[in-house]
Amino acid sequence: MATQKVGGEVDAYCTRCKLTLAHTILAMVGTKIARVRCNTCNGDHAYRGAPGTTDRPTSSSSSGSTPRASRASSSGISKAEKIIISFEEQLAGKDVANAPRYSPKDTYAVDQVLQHPTFGVGFVTAVRGDKFDITFRTDTKTLVHGRGGAPTEKPTFSPPVRQASGPADKPQAAALDTPAEDAPVSEG
Numbered sequence: 001m002a003t004q005k006v007g008g009e010v011d012a013y014c015t016r017c018k019l020t021l022a023h024t025i026l027a028m029v030g031t032k033i034a035r036v037r038c039n040t041c042n043g044d045h046a047y048r049g050a051p052g053t054t055d056r057p058t059s060s061s062s063s064g065s066t067p068r069a070s071r072a073s074s075s076g077i078s079k080a081e082k083i084i085i086s087f088e089e090q091l092a093g094k095d096v097a098n099a100p101r102y103s104p105k106d107t108y109a110v111d112q113v114l115q116h117p118t119f120g121v122g123f124v125t126a127v128r129g130d131k132f133d134i135t136f137r138t139d140t141k142t143l144v145h146g147r148g149g150a151p152t153e154k155p156t157f158s159p160p161v162r163q164a165s166g167p168a169d170k171p172q173a174a175a176l177d178t179p180a181e182d183a184p185v186s187e188g
Contacts, residue, residue: 004033012036016043023047087137096121105148108132116143 004010004025010033012023023036026044033047091113099113099121100106108114112124114134122136130146 004028004031009039010036010047012038013048014038014041014043015045015048016041087135090135091121091123094123102143104144105146107146107148108134 006025006028008025009022010025011020012033013019014021014023017038017040022039024039025033025035025047026037027033027035035044036047037044094111094113096113099115102114102116108124108127110124110127114122114124116122116134116136119134119136119139119141122134122141124132125135125140126133127145130144131142132145133140133142
């Protein structure tokens with residue numbers, strides 16, 4: 001069998017043309033073809049092998065059992081069961097009562113419990129650079145952390161000074177009483 005690679009061609013079932021036609025390989029996962037583009041209609045879709053072909057290894061046993069059953073019985077390994085752990089069970093061993101509030105300025109580590117103002121209690125599942133994944137009861141979110149730096153001061157509030165209103169072409173009385181700082185003072 002020829003080695004397949006992205007950009008190469010392969011015969012696949014086209015979902016738009018409803019025929020087995022030549023396709024260009026767009027994406028692969030490991031050695032398996034994932035996405036293809038039909039050379040006839042230019043439609044992109046998941047790879048579907050030509051009917052009657054398979055990428056599964058053939059069974060070498062000549063017994064009348066199915067290949068799946070013979071592989072499982074010959075290796076002594078049964079198919080693993082999926083184990084689903086609830087959110088409460090994942091939080092069971094963690095200190096939820098002392099969970100710090102989330103702040104983008106702080107830095108977090110895997111398995112740390114946080115209190116988010118919008119999403120509630122969650123625990124960190126992955127950390128990469130200045131971002132981390134945190135799992136909440138309903139969803140997993142990607143948040144930022146470690147963006148502290150020096151704390152910035154809030155600007156002080158100074159209310160606007162009310163200026164006398166009047167015609168713009170006449171000098172204001174208040175402006176004439178006090179000399180301007182930049183204007184030279186004449187003696188006389």
